[in-house]
Amino acid sequence: MLKKLTVALSERSYPIYIGQNILTNFQSFPLKSGERVLIATNDTIAPLYLNAVEKMLEENGVKVDTVVVPDGEKYKTIETWNTILTSLLAKNHTRNSVLIALGGGVIGDVVGFAAACYQRGIRFIQVPTTLLSQVDSSVGGKTAINHPLGKNMIGAFYQPQAVVIDINCLKTLPQRELSAGLAEVIKYGIIMDQDFFNWLEQHIEDLLALEPNAMSYCIAHCCELKAKIVAADETEQDLRAILNLGHTYGHAIEAELGYGNWLHGEAISVGMLMAAQSAKLLGHFKESNINRIKQLLIRAKLPVTKPEMMSTESYITHMLRDKKVLSGKLRLVLPFEIGQVQVIDDVNQEIVLQSIELCQ
């Protein structure tokens, strides 16, 4: 079972392959015998998948080099990016070489940015191995690294040649990471697709159990939804903003607790509920819908109450600093229906405080 989607973005379009064990299926890689690749991955993923991919490519006549960097968001840095570039140079890779990013969103972002910059751009293939990277970061062409003064501040828009999504990789993914990915999945339902939200209510346990049909349908659908938003946004600046549902609240949690203590998806889970509460207080969203969202998040094994030790006031401080906030006014994405959101400028801080209190 191999699904193929095509993401059509401006000049370039590229295929997304979704299936089981396609990591070791040469057909899903746009490569030819005799070509050279560098596979870049991290030290958690290397022992799990690197050998298999390397062997399969070599058996098909591809010349493979590898580079393994340390695991973690804190290594999404100029240094790691430079390590990948140095590896390409040390092994005399030319403009015709291909970079393969084997890993989650961190690897995808830093390796994608290395591909964008090596000799002013070489081909690259994304092999996302976390649910979050399969449904979110692999579509849209954003690549980036962090700077001590800001997350994702250095990067490029750069499209891969292909995205290879092997759902079997999710078997080794820690359950917390799987659930964190589901938070973004549920987000797509809330922001733009009521039918998909209904479907998730029927299949969330299948997804947690990695049932292959459910999982590949889910991933394909999320990729399509994101592609639709990204493609439309080339004209309409605001549309992409809806992807930030729950993120302004969630970023406050991540920033306060230090990145990495709560996973991004966990913070977004609670953040979406806070957004829903704000919408309700403003008279835009029904209590019964809040409960539907909350129940689904609970079933997805995601947190639905704010971190205990974090004061309500500290949210506002962080939220006013968020780059989505325009000049001191809280500009928030709020749900109006399941499947429909709006960007609201100048949300009253009192409302925000109350909605945060309601999530405990």
Added chain:
Amino acid sequence: MLKKLTVALSERSYPIYIGQNILTNFQSFPLKSGERVLIATNDTIAPLYLNAVEKMLEENGVKVDTVVVPDGEKYKTIETWNTILTSLLAKNHTRNSVLIALGGGVIGDVVGFAAACYQRGIRFIQVPTTLLSQVDSSVGGKTAINHPLGKNMIGAFYQPQAVVIDINCLKTLPQRELSAGLAEVIKYGIIMDQDFFNWLEQHIEDLLALEPNAMSYCIAHCCELKAKIVAADETEQDLRAILNLGHTYGHAIEAELGYGNWLHGEAISVGMLMAAQSAKLLGHFKESNINRIKQLLIRAKLPVTKPEMMSTESYITHMLRDKKVLSGKLRLVLPFEIGQVQVIDDVNQEIVLQSIELCQ
């Protein structure tokens, strides 16, 4: 006197302004009152021009920050690029800020690459202050930094919003640097424009004397020629290669002597003569044309004989390593007429050795 050219490249086109004292003419900058800029320059150029540009922009309501990096090709590094990015972040510059590159090709390349990467790309304005950067690096959208394992190995294609060429800046440029720029000017005549070569034979002393009409005509014409090649090359890979006339030989000189001992333009001067000799030995080019080129280079105060201490054999070693060389075969751009060149694959090494010997 203000000349305006428009460079039309794929999606984006941008203006090149050429004139005297336009560095302090707000009209030549696509900026509005209230906007924020960061001017990046080096410690040689800052004392000469930074204050004047800063003052003019501030008088027009632009909010100006500045960053000064050390002068020299050896600082065209990841560290300098990071210094510029850090400066943008430390001063809270957003996606709407504009980077201004004030300097020669080194500043243009590194600052342009910073603009390409800051928050995935911000606007930038090139203010080239050397003749080489005015006629060559400001057109084409190539940005880059060096890596210890190779020159210009990390970079991006990224177009400026505008190029502001103030020919009065050339008054402070050391004469060797001016002549080095003229080597690239003469190159344009040889590779594609016999009439322009004839014009140069009549006006080379005017250019050395910085006569404003001659200089602005010359710069505008070179920008147009380069834009023509770059625009055509988006389909035709080989056309851009003609810009490398003399460069494979010249790079051997630069590499052997260590970058910076001979200026790039000086090495290219001798390199073009070597190419002409190779062409003559292959029966493609007339002795009388070699003499015309040589006389023009001499009048431009450029070297026409190879560095004394460099053995003829050492050229071949370097030339075989040059990235324009395909799998051990010497692939060279050779003149067939003044104003016409061809790319010749598999040039006999014996011919190359002989032509180098003829340049002493």
